[in-house]
Amino acid sequence: MGRPGSGALRHGAVLMCFAPHPAPLRPEYQEIDWQTPRRDGRVRVVEWTCDCRRPVYELCGSGGLYYLRRTAQGERAAESGRAIWAETHRLWIALLTGRAR
Numbered sequence: 001m002g003r004p005g006s007g008a009l010r011h012g013a014v015l016m017c018f019a020p021h022p023a024p025l026r027p028e029y030q031e032i033d034w035q036t037p038r039r040d041g042r043v044r045v046v047e048w049t050c051d052c053r054r055p056v057y058e059l060c061g062s063g064g065l066y067y068l069r070r071t072a073q074g075e076r077a078a079e080s081g082r083a084i085w086a087e088t089h090r091l092w093i094a095l096l097t098g099r100a101r
């Protein structure tokens with residue numbers, strides 16, 4: 001597997017993706033409360049979406065809590081609120097399946 005920021009590789013004319021793409025948004029979805037990023041401590045990126053599409057979403061951990069990070073080109077990064085793993089992972093799956101954004 002790749003690292004964050006290396007979700008896609010161009011192989012000749014073919015773009016090969018190794019990280020998931022968020023599914024199209026469903027008519028009813030949970031709006032994530034995106035906030036200004038905190039500047040605290042070490043951040044561990046656990047999962048991420050393919051960087052051939054923007055924004056890129058990452059599931060991050062810091063200080064025992066987890067959150068989602070959204071990074072779009074020419075835009076400040078934004079973070080969801082911090083929560084325990086189970087809650088953040090549920091939000092991550094919802095994002096990937098078009099049920100949260």
Ligand SMILES: [Zn+2]
Binds near residue numbers: 008017
């Ligand atoms: Zn891709």
